[in-house]
Amino acid sequence: MKSITVFFIAIFIANISIAQTIEVxxxxxxxxxKEAITQSKDFDTIIVEKGSYKExxxxxxxxxxxxxxxxxxxxxxxxxxxxxxxxxxxxxxGLFIINVGTSYTEDYAAIxxxxxxxxxxxxxxxxxxxxxxxxxxxxxxxxxxxxxxxDAVEEYNSGNGxxxxxxxxxxxxxxxxxxxxxxxxxxFSDDCLIKNNISTLNVRYGLHxxxxxxxxxxxxxxxxxxxxxxxxxxxxIKMYNNLFKENWGTASYGMLLKEINDAEIIxxxxxxxxxxxxxxxxxxxNYRHNSFSNNGWAIKVKGACYANNFTENNFLYNSFDIAYxxxxxxxxxxxxxxxxxxxYDLDKNGIGDVPYRPVKLFSYIVNRTPETIILLRSMFxxxxxxxxxxxxxxxxxxxxxxxxxxxxxxx
Amino acid sequence: xxxILRYSFFDLMRSRWSYVYFAFYLLLGVILLxxxxxxxxxxxxxxxxxxxxxPLIGTIFGxxxxxxxxxxxxxxxxxxxxxxxxxxxxxxxxxxxxxMSLILGLGIPFVFYGxxxxxxxxxxxxxxxxxxxxxxxxTALAFNIALSNENKIKGFGYAILLWLFLAVxxxxxxxxxxxxxxxxxxxxxxxxxxxxxxxxLSRTLILLKLDISALxxxxxxxxxxxxxxxxxxxxxxxxxTVWVILPVGRxxxxxxxxxx
Amino acid sequence: xxxxxxxxxxxxxxxxxxxxxxxxxxxxIFAILGPxxxxxxxxxxxxxxxxxxxxxxxxxxxxxxxxxSDYRHKIDYLxxxxxxxxxxxxxxxxxxxxxxxxxxxxxxRLIELLRLEPFLDKKLGNLSGGTKQKVNLVLxxxxxxxxxxxxxxxxxxxxxxxxxxxxLIKVAKAKGKTILITSHIMSFVEEISDEIxxxxxxxxxxxxxxQELKTKTNxxxxxxxxxxxxxxxxx
Numbered sequence: 001m002k003s004i005t006v007f008f009i010a011i012f013i014a015n016i017s018i019a020q021t022i023e024v025x026x027x028x029x030x031x032x033x034k035e036a037i038t039q040s041k042d043f044d045t046i047i048v049e050k051g052s053y054k055e056x057x058x059x060x061x062x063x064x065x066x067x068x069x070x071x072x073x074x075x076x077x078x079x080x081x082x083x084x085x086x087x088x089x090x091x092x093x094g095l096f097i098i099n100v101g102t103s104y105t106e107d108y109a110a111i112x113x114x115x116x117x118x119x120x121x122x123x124x125x126x127x128x129x130x131x132x133x134x135x136x137x138x139x140x141x142x143x144x145x146x147x148x149x150x151d152a153v154e155e156y157n158s159g160n161g162x163x164x165x166x167x168x169x170x171x172x173x174x175x176x177x178x179x180x181x182x183x184x185x186x187x188f189s190d191d192c193l194i195k196n197n198i199s200t201l202n203v204r205y206g207l208h209x210x211x212x213x214x215x216x217x218x219x220x221x222x223x224x225x226x227x228x229x230x231x232x233x234x235x236x237i238k239m240y241n242n243l244f245k246e247n248w249g250t251a252s253y254g255m256l257l258k259e260i261n262d263a264e265i266i267x268x269x270x271x272x273x274x275x276x277x278x279x280x281x282x283x284x285x286n287y288r289h290n291s292f293s294n295n296g297w298a299i300k301v302k303g304a305c306y307a308n309n310f311t312e313n314n315f316l317y318n319s320f321d322i323a324y325x326x327x328x329x330x331x332x333x334x335x336x337x338x339x340x341x342x343x344y345d346l347d348k349n350g351i352g353d354v355p356y357r358p359v360k361l362f363s364y365i366v367n368r369t370p371e372t373i374i375l376l377r378s379m380f381x382x383x384x385x386x387x388x389x390x391x392x393x394x395x396x397x398x399x400x401x402x403x404x405x406x407x408x409x410x411x
Numbered sequence: 412x413x414x415i416l417r418y419s420f421f422d423l424m425r426s427r428w429s430y431v432y433f434a435f436y437l438l439l440g441v442i443l444l445x446x447x448x449x450x451x452x453x454x455x456x457x458x459x460x461x462x463x464x465x466p467l468i469g470t471i472f473g474x475x476x477x478x479x480x481x482x483x484x485x486x487x488x489x490x491x492x493x494x495x496x497x498x499x500x501x502x503x504x505x506x507x508x509x510x511m512s513l514i515l516g517l518g519i520p521f522v523f524y525g526x527x528x529x530x531x532x533x534x535x536x537x538x539x540x541x542x543x544x545x546x547x548x549x550t551a552l553a554f555n556i557a558l559s560n561e562n563k564i565k566g567f568g569y570a571i572l573l574w575l576f577l578a579v580x581x582x583x584x585x586x587x588x589x590x591x592x593x594x595x596x597x598x599x600x601x602x603x604x605x606x607x608x609x610x611x612l613s614r615t616l617i618l619l620k621l622d623i624s625a626l627x628x629x630x631x632x633x634x635x636x637x638x639x640x641x642x643x644x645x646x647x648x649x650x651x652t653v654w655v656i657l658p659v660g661r662x663x664x665x666x667x668x669x670x671x
Numbered sequence: 672x673x674x675x676x677x678x679x680x681x682x683x684x685x686x687x688x689x690x691x692x693x694x695x696x697x698x699x700i701f702a703i704l705g706p707x708x709x710x711x712x713x714x715x716x717x718x719x720x721x722x723x724x725x726x727x728x729x730x731x732x733x734x735x736x737x738x739x740s741d742y743r744h745k746i747d748y749l750x751x752x753x754x755x756x757x758x759x760x761x762x763x764x765x766x767x768x769x770x771x772x773x774x775x776x777x778x779x780r781l782i783e784l785l786r787l788e789p790f791l792d793k794k795l796g797n798l799s800g801g802t803k804q805k806v807n808l809v810l811x812x813x814x815x816x817x818x819x820x821x822x823x824x825x826x827x828x829x830x831x832x833x834x835x836x837x838x839l840i841k842v843a844k845a846k847g848k849t850i851l852i853t854s855h856i857m858s859f860v861e862e863i864s865d866e867i868x869x870x871x872x873x874x875x876x877x878x879x880x881x882q883e884l885k886t887k888t889n890x891x892x893x894x895x896x897x898x899x900x901x902x903x904x905x906x
Contacts, residue, residue: 414767414770414771415771418756418759418767422756422758422759423758425758426758480756482750482755483755483756485721485750486750486755486810487771488719488720488721489719489721489743489746489748489750490743490768490771490772491740491741491742491743491744491772492740492743492771493740494740667723668723669723670680670682670716670721670722670723671716671721671722
C-alpha cells in the first residue's frame, strides 16, 4: 500500500519536474550514495545496487527517494552518524546499515530525520548501531517494517532502537527491535501510533514514553526486556492488545506507569512477569479485559493513585494479585475473575457470593522484608492471610471486588 | 530385608488403612479436577495440599504401624534376621505402601483426565516425587519417634507435635526471625532456614515451579543463583535425600541398641 | 549349650540383672522361675539378643551372640504374647516364617496335632487367644532346632492342647534338645522340668533339680518350696 502511495507521489512529482533515476553501484559512473545525492535534483530517485559502500555522514538535504536493491550495505565504519535527513518528503527503503559510531557526547544514529515532514523509513536492516532510527522535531512520517538488531550490554554506552523527540503524528509499525537500550523511545512526541512491533531482549525498556501525550500503542509484543515497558509523565495514552511477557528481575515489570493520567489499558496480556503492572501516581485509568497470568505480582500500586477502574480482567495464578503499600484505597475493582478466589456461588448467577480481597497481608510482609518471599505458600502464611482477610488491619478495608466472577471472562 | 519389606508391604496393602488413604487421594484428585475443570489449576491446589497432608499421614501412619506391629516385630527379632533388616524392611514397607496409595490415588484420576496430553505433566511428576520424598522422610521420623517412646500416647503426641512444628510453627518462628533481623542481609539465612525443614524444602521445589516470577523480584545474589538456575533444584533434591538418610540412619542405630 | 557370665542389665533406674552367671548344659528341660519382675523374661530376651546387656557375655552353642544374628538359626522361641500381623492368614504366616528361616515339613504334622486345619485360611486378627497360641506353637516347634525357649507356653491353651504341648516338649527332650521354659503354673513346671533355675534380685538364687530344691528349703511340696524362698527372702 505504502509503496503504491510512494509510486503515485513519484509520478505526480515527475509530471511537474521531470524526475530522474540515478543508479549507484561500484562499477557505475556514480559509485557512492553521497555522490548520487550531490548530483541529484529534487524528487529524483536513487537506486543503490547490491554491494558494500563505506560511507558515513550522508546528508539528504533535498526531497529524494533512496531505494536499496537486494539490501546493499552502507558501512559507517564506526566513524559517526551514517544518514541524516534534513529535507521533507524523503523516503529511504531497503538498505542494510551497519557500524554506527559510538560517542558519549553525541547521539549518532544509523538514520536521523531532522526537522522534516512526510518522511518514510522502511524495510531497513540496522546492525552494530548506537542509535537506530532517530526522529527529531519531525512530523507526519512513517517508520515501517524495519529490523534493528543491536548488541547492547550496558545502559550507559548504548542507544535506542527507534527514538522520537519532539515529533508529531508518526506511525511506527511492524518493526522488530532487539538488543538495544530502549526498543522504542518517545520523548515530547504526541499523536503517534505504535502498532504491531516486536521489541525484545533490550537492556532497558521495550517501549518508553516520556512527556508524550495522546499516543496509541497496540498489538505489540514486549518480551524479556531488562525492565519491561515504561510509560511516564504522559497523558491520554491508549494501550490496546499488547503482550508483555517474561520481564524478570528485581526492578522489572511488564509495564511501569508513572504519573500517567486518563489512560486506557484494554485487552493486554501480562504473562510471567515479576510485576505485571507497576503503578505510581497514576489517576483515572481504565483497565479492562486484560489478562494477568503467572506473574509474581499482577499489579503493584505505589504512592497515590486515584480513581482507577479495574473491571472485567482475568487474574490467573499470580503469586500475588494486588499489592498496595498504603492502607488507603480510592480505586475500584469490579467484576474481575480471580483464580485465587475461594468463595462460592449459591444463587448460580456467575458472581461469587462473598467479595474477594485481592491484597494479602503477606504481600505487606514481603514488601517490608523481601527475604520472607521464601515462605510463600506456607500454611502459616495462609493462616495469617486468613485472619487478615477476616478483619483487615494492614490492608485497605474497602479494597475488594464485590462481584468476583466464577468463570474466566472471555471477550 | 527384602523379605521383611515384602511382607510388611503386602500386609499393609491388604489393610483397611491403605484403602482408606488410596480412596482419600482418589477422591481428592477427582474432586479437585471436578471443581477446577482445569488440570494446571488442580495441580497447583494439590501441591498446596500435598506438602501439608503427606507429612501428616506419613507421621501418623508410621507411628501407628510401628506400635501395631510391635509383637510381630518381637517375633521377628527372635528369628535369625539382622535387626537393621527388620526395621528397614518395615519402614520401607510402610513408606512404599503409602507412596503407592499416593501415586495411584492421585495418578488415576489425572491420567484419565488427560494428564499425558497436558503441559502439567512435569508439574505433576514433581508433585509426586515431592510427595514420595515427604512420605519417606516423615515415615522415617515417625519410626524414630516410636523407637524412642514405648508409650503409645506419648509417641502419637510427639508425632503430631513434630508435624505441627514443621508444618506451621517453624514457619512462624522463621518469619519472626526474618522480620526481627531485617536490617541484615538475610538471603543466606533464609535459604539455610529452608534447608532445615523438609516441608519448607518441598515447598521451595514447588515455588521454583509456580512462583519463579515473584522469586526473581528479590535482589539477593545468593537468592538469584539459587532460584535463577538449576542450582536450587539440585540443592533441594540433595537436601531432601539427606533428610531421608539421616532419620533412616538413626533408625538403624537406635534399633541396634534398643531392648525389646 | 548356653553360658552366661556376669550379666548386667538396667532399665532406667531399675537394675534387673546384676551379675548373673548361668551355664546350661546340653539336653534336658530347664525351668526358669522367679517372682514377678525378677528378670526371667529379660534373661531369655538377652539370650535371644532382643535385650542388649549393659555388661557381660553370652555364648550360645559356642558362639558369642553380640552383633550376631545367625546363631538364632539354632533357637526356637515361643514368645509370651502371641500377636501377629492381623491381616495375614494363618497359613501365610507359617509360610512366611519358613521363608525367613528354612523350609520344613514339620508344620503339617503340628497343624494336625493341634487341630488347626479349620483356621488355616482365617486371618490372624480374627483368632481367639488360644488358637493364636497354637499357631505360635506350630511356629516354634516346626524347625527342630537344638535350643528351644518357651516363654509362658501354657497361656490360653485348652486341656487337650496342653497335653499335646507336654508331648511335644517330651519328644523334643527325647531328641536330646535343650529346652528353657518360664511358667507360672507350678504343676506344669514340676511335671515337666529336669532342673530349676531360680532367679531372685537379678541373680541366680538356686540351680538344681526339684528334689534338691525341696531338700534345701525343707519343704515336701514344690509350690511351698518356692513360696518359702520368697517369704524367707522378703522377711
